[in-house]
Amino acid sequence: MAQDLITGLTERVDRLLADHDPATTDRLEFLRARFDAGLAWVHFPEGLGGLGLPRDLQIHVDALLARAGAPDNDPRRNAIGLGMAAPTILAYGTEEQKKRFLRPLWTGEEIWCQLFSEPGAGSDLAALATRAERDGDHWRVNGQKVWTSGAHKARWAILVARSDPGAPKHRGMTYFVCDMTDPGVEVRPLRQITGEAEFNEVFLTDVRIPDDHRLGAEGEGWRVATATLMNERVAIGGGDPRRESGMIGAVARTWRERPELRTPELHDRLLRLWVESEVARLSGRRLRQKLAVGEPGPEGSAAKLTFARLAQQLSGLELELLAEDGLRYSDWTMRRPEIVEFTGRDAGYRYLRAKGNSIEGGTSEILRNIVAERVLGLPPEPRTDKDAPWKDLPR
Known part of the structure; x- marks a missing residue:
């Protein structure tokens, strides 16, 4: 067969x-x-x-x-569209939405971004405060989003907003597709420790979104957003790299090219991280096998958590291995990069950029909670705000 x-x-x-x-x-x-x-x-x-x-x-x-x-289709240019928006549209979109959005998304004609995180609700997405108020056959949206990768080049955004402040925080949200070219959408760059600005803050002022750009039912934004986030973590940590590619490949290459920098202690650390990278790579392959027969589960959170830890440990090891040469950073300029390229840059860039890996795509602290509760079956932490109306919660 x-x-x-x-x-x-x-x-x-x-x-x-x-x-x-x-x-x-x-x-x-x-x-x-x-x-x-x-x-x-x-x-x-x-x-x-x-x-x-x-x-x-x-x-x-x-x-x-x-x-x-x-x-x-140069997938790195539209990673959010391909890895997050497309599977969400497929799962929750109407037939009209699927036909309108999926083709130009896949071909790269239309770039996508994600309007989830907020200044006051970074790790707790359900605490978001951006408001969506029904206005006939449209919604009027006001609020601020932050850490939005690629918003400066995006045509469309997946957006979660508070549609019912009287409901508990997980049940009062609605999910939309937002046109980034509409009046009231303002994108401002956020300069990172690398000197670049991949990320943005986005201000939404009386932005009108038609109701036929809503994904899922009104008030079901949390359920739709959860599916998006699970796909995001798989996209970040569940790829199919070749053996000794990515960050471990860059460090191993430095090790082979600069034998005068080696020490027994660095050798032991490199071997340990090489083995962990290989375990992560093979675990990612198993995750993709599970994806072939169903929806992404919490295993994607574990994959992303491991990816962030290894990237930071490997980039730190590379700097130690290079000694004073590791302090060089050849391109400290304010840029708006099209894609994030780890292995094509110098060690200083890799070290600085890897610091963001434990924040973007879900903080490592939140992912540990997900793995503990949903993979290991440990008892959850007490949540006193779970059933309280969002409008009554302290902020």
């Missing part, structure tokens, strides 16, 4: 390549044709970029197209 599926996919790829020669076809035209052929993400339904097949067959499709020199 599996071989029949692979044979059918191979034939479909061959037809796509015959009708749209990558050497002569415009890149965007090819990507649109690939989506329409169901070869964008084969586990999605037919008509939405997929064929309703097992997720793990995508690797076969990608390999065939790469071998033929076909362009990809």
Whole structure:
């Protein structure tokens, strides 16, 4: 059966390549044709970029197209759209929403960002204060969001707002798709310790969002947002890297190229971190196998937690290994980078940028709670605010 599926996919790829020669076809035209052929993400339904097949067959499709020199959709440019918005739209969107948003999202024609975190509700998303008030067939949204990656280049945003302040904090939210070009949306850069500004703060002032841009039912924003966050953590920590790629690869390369810097103590630490990185890589492969048969679970939180810890420990080890050379940072300029590139930069950048890994995509403290309660089955911490109306909570 599996071989029949692979044979059918191979034939479909061959037809796509015959009708749209990558050497002569415009890149965007090819990507649109690939989506329409169901070869964008084969586990999605037919008509939405997929064929309703097992997720793990995508690797076969990608390999065939790469071998033929076909362009990809440069997924790092739209990581939030592909890793978070797309699976959420598929799970909770209307048929009209799926048809409107998924194709230009996958091709990269429309970039997405995430309007979740707020200055007063960073680690506790359910405490958010951005208000969405119904106004006929629209919603009027006011508030402030923060740590928004890519907001300066995004056309669309996934947004959670407080629609019922009289309900308990987890039950009074609604989830929307927000047009970042609408009046009332203001994006301001946040300069990081690296000198760059990947992140932004976003101010929403009387932004009008049509009700047909709501994802899920009114008041069910927490349930929809939880699905988004689980996909986010899988996207950050559950990739499929090659052995000794990423941060461990950069440190191992330095170790081999600079033998004069080695010490027995650094050697022991590198070996330990190499083994932990390999365990994390193989655990991520198992997580993807589980994804092939269902929705992402709390295992994604563990994967992201491990990714953040290893990135920080490895970047610190690299700086120690390089001694005074590790203090160099060659490009301290205010930039708005298109993507975050760890391995293509110097060790100083990697060390500074890795500090954000334990904050973005869910803080490590919150993820430890999720793993403790939902994976290990430990008793949860007492939550006295769980059933109280949000408007009565101290802020």
